[in-house]
Amino acid sequence: MGTDRRRDGHGRVLGLFALLGCGVVLLSACGSMPVTGDVKAVDASQPGDSQVQVYAVAPRDNATPNEVVDGFLESMTSDDSDFRTTRKYLTREAASTWKPSAFTTVLTKAPNRSDRPFRDSDPGITEITYTLTGEKVATVDAQSAYQPLAPTDYNQSLHLVKENGPEGKEWRIDLVPDGLLLGQSDFKRLYRSVDKYYFAAGRTSEQSTLVADPVYLRSRTDPVTGMDTVTQAVRSLLAGPTSWLRPVVDSRFPAGTALKKGVTSLAPDDRNVLKVPLNKKADGVGQRSCRMMASQVLYTLRDLTSARVEQVELQRSDGSPLCVLGTDQAEEFAPDGSSSGPDSQYFVDAKGRVERIPGSTKGSGTPEMVSGPLGDGPVRMGAVGVARDEQRAAAVSRDKAALYVSSIVSDGELPAAAVISKAQNPNNRLSVPSWDGRGDLWVADRDPGNPRLLRLTGGAGKPQEVTVPSLDGGRIEALRMSADGVRIALLVTQDDHNTLKIGRIERRGPEAEQKVSVVELRQAAPQLTDVTAMSWSGRSRLVVVGKEQGGVQQVRYVQADGSTAASGVLPGVNQVSSVAAADDEQLPLMAATSSDGIVKLSPGDNWQTVVKEGSSLVYPG
Structure with missing residues (x-):
């Protein structure tokens, strides 16, 4: 089946496709569908189903500069593992240095690019610069902390050159800003808000109460770490509070505590018990501190409907249990200071x-x-x-x-x-x-x-x-x-x-x-x-x-x-x-x-x- 392509109001070629009934979207500047069935074109920036799976497709041979820029921008809205396909729109050097997880810039809509008329017959052009524009409304930093902004103009450049490839010289992006650039609808489709929990600083262990620290994590698998949302949430919790909240909260996890090496997926068992393997930094923690650590995990995961965690078991680096805490036992650390809270x-x-x-x-x-x-x-x-x-x-x-x-x-x-x-x-x-x-x-x-x-x-x-x-x-x-x-x-x-x-x-x-x-x-x-x-x-x-x-x-x-x-x-x-x-x-x-x-x-x-x-x-x- 051939690729169904159309143009948006800015003359960009859109190659974002939804496989109806399959929950799959294929992004491509030019490509073909490896399946049969009905296909409809959709705009990458329109509101999307958070359950839709999105894939990026590499640039075609002899892709024009317009197609390279459009393909790169569209592929950033995908679930591309480690952005390997996205990096194919970059030169080899730029692909090795680009840091997509540095931060995310959120625009009201998908970015616009300046149109650059180009003819393959003009051999004298060896480089070209595009300007990306839009209205910036938020950023998400490397700690996954969201920062809203009064709407401001966004203006950034992409520079393209011709690089030697297997089929001859190909247009690729050699100067690219770090981070991701997304429209609001794509951001909402790809990310979800999760509250991490830490203890209010300056209070005794008996007075301890948990404080919510909101972050935005990938709704499914994180392309960079390969972790599902539950594991991302635990990893983010162990990394410590966001910079804004850090001066007034404490974590009971010892400094340097992390998931055991190689852990990319955490899921509760059939009894809704979540086992969390930790590294050696937590091996010597006492029972009271361990219970407080476990309560941080329980409250962090309570709103993740996919988790349904009723009990957390923290494990030492050798796999032995460090402590176990159930949801009823965690009530003493409830963020509202009581198990029920005032209701009159x-x-x-x-x-x-x-x-x-x-x-x-x-x-x-x-x-x-x-x-x-x-x-x-x-x-x-x-x-x-x-x-x-x-x-x-x-x-x-x-x-x-x-x-x-x-x-x-x-x-x-x-x-x-x-x-x-x-x-x-x-x-x-x-x-x-x-x-x-x-x-x-x-x-x-x-x-x-x-x-x-x-x-x-x-x-x-x-x-x-x-x-x-x-x-x-x-x-x-x-x-x-x-x-x-x-x-x-x-x-x-x-x-x-x-x-x-x-x-x-x-x-x-x-x-x-x-x-x-x-x-x-x-x-x-x-x-x-x-x-x-x-x-x-x-x-x-x-x-x-x-x-x-x-x-x-x-x-x-x-x-x-x-x-x-x-x-x-x-x-x-x-x-x-x-x-x-x-x-x-x-x-x-x-x-x-x-x-x-x-x-x-x-x-x-x-x-x-x-x-x-x-x-x-x-x-x-």
Whole structure:
């Protein structure tokens, strides 16, 4: 069967073919199909099935420069083992030095190339340069860490020369940038997000809690290492945390620990036990440390549906068992600090009282006023944040001038305000407070004359100012703490726009004199020009309310690394002022709206009204 070829809008010859019903795609600048059956042409940059297997085909004899460039770009979207076929488009020297795994550049669409009219009859041309262009939206570095970017112009060159081959001189690429160049749809087809887990630094073994570190790994076999996704995930875990998270987490694996040489495939047995052979670096590890190591593996693999791991057995270099840990035993290291996590919702009613929707009702129960002065006290409240143990809460007065901390399970007098803002305009006063997994309370004072991010250790005592050196003149409008206590989500106003940023929380010095700072802020939703509300929704995902340029308000999920979550945009709900989500994905997403009151969205359902009047809806945290 002959090759069916067509041109795209830029005059490039497309040779990407899907074998219908076979889950196979063949990439070729010019070639033939070695099978029979129906064939249809598809664009390499169109959304593809992640289960489609893609193969690259080497350049034909006497391929033109256009065909060489197109074939090279298309073959990068394949599952070519060690990119051996892809390298055939390069000169021998370039093929030996090109490093495809150095990083990946993600464009909105497949790259465009400048058209170069060429005639074989012109023997005077011995070299030629092509310009590749596009709109760059992200990069993935050598550690597999994703970095979103505000859309920027991409411009790079490929240089071709004639090289002696078996059939005479052939056009080949001799100057090529390291790394892969992919359109978004190809990137989503080839890669998947995986959360690695490490322990929050500076805590005792008994207080240890796991922190998610998202990376992007190949959805099937990695072309360079030959490893399946499960093995890639374990290998990446053993290599250590990504650079951004490394200063605030620890791995219990001894430095230099790696998979035993030659291991390229890990799979659980028929009892769902995964055996992980390690090198000699881990041979002498004690049982407590080994169990913590095994918990890192279990949580890293829990979302890989192909794995279904119920138990991990770490093995010494001689194959003997080092330790064994099951999923139930790993609960003591749960990333949310508890085996179940808080599941009640809290809000402020129309009379300024804090109320609770019992967790056992999944958002459908009758709200009840909390005990203590925040429920029926002398001050009307406007916003609330509840500690993760659900024993205390912090509430901001309706005029946003004062922050009060009190028990919500026992009666008592309203204590003196823990924080007071001196701003004249109520909108420049205190933000909604938030509690981290360590029991500390955080709030922002938005006073233009003295903007501050404040932390109350244990939710009590004198507020400590937290430095945010990378704020660059922006102002913190809202904040939410992660359950692990090492990351903070901030809504930052700058140039009349609210953007969502994630910061790393670094602590220096002994607990009594600890200096705390939020560093290396990074964009978490660069596709949204205005973000109005957000909440953590799981260990490395957030739910965000915002608008794209010129668009309407939408509620969507984003990953903490700034990539778009697979669940994407949620069903429409109007005029959302706040949103709340829990670590447990079976619990409903809640939202406070100006039109329908407090509404909830349960898995597989539509939005439903829970309370007609209420605001500042939160889960504990």
